[in-house]
Amino acid sequence: MSALSVSAVVIRLRAAGCVFAEDEARLLIAAARAPADLAALVERRAAGEPLEYVLGWAEFCGMRITVDPGVFVPRRRTEFLVHQALACLDRLAPSPAAAVVVDLCCGSGAVGAALVAARPGIELTAVEVDPVAVRCARRNLVGAQVYEGDLYEPLPGALAGRVDVLVANVPYVP
Structure with a gap:
């Protein structure tokens, strides 16, 4: 070739x-x-x-996650956060499948994508402040709501009191 x-x-x-x-x-x-x-x-x-x-992609939790230049590349060590969130979802009653999950500082959307792949019935809402990362996350989180803004600011009021699990992989690299 x-x-x-x-x-x-x-x-x-x-x-x-x-x-x-x-x-x-x-x-x-x-x-x-x-x-x-x-x-x-x-x-x-x-x-x-x-x-x-x-x-144009990174492997994360056995998935290919789309990444664009300027968007933080998901790290293998962040898979621990996914496993912890899944454990929290599994402890929910009556049905972890119907859980509401918010992913703050979602970046590429890798954490949310892995959670949805593992628990397809969850309702995922993601937030990211960087417009380039938001576009990337929307490609990785088809069917989820991805909002652009700072932390809780863009979240719809309808989520108040409904969130079962909140995950955040906040920026730690300048």
Whole structure:
């Protein structure tokens, strides 16, 4: 498919300091639709652009979450928050499936997407202040309400007294 061989891609990535060059090469080759695409993807990665931005997605809780440049890439350690929220949902009575969940500072929407995937019946509302992240979250949270604004400010009044679980992965990296 490509003018660049797997070994050539690995060598280029390794020379750029990519620690997992072999794994990244496989992902980039799979993402490329044409040889010119592969060359462009490899150059972006070799220039230091995060792999997830180059690919347009990040793996999170076994899902592919769309990420755009400028939107925080969901981290594996944040999956712990998902597991804790699911445990809270499981303790709800009478039905965790009908629970109302609010995801503050939702970023790409990864946490909310993982919760909906694990408990499809929940009612999810997400909030994010950054417009770029809001657009990204809306693509990852099809069917959920995603509001743009600061913390509780944009939440509809109809949620008052109805929220069963609130999750927040607030920004901690400047």
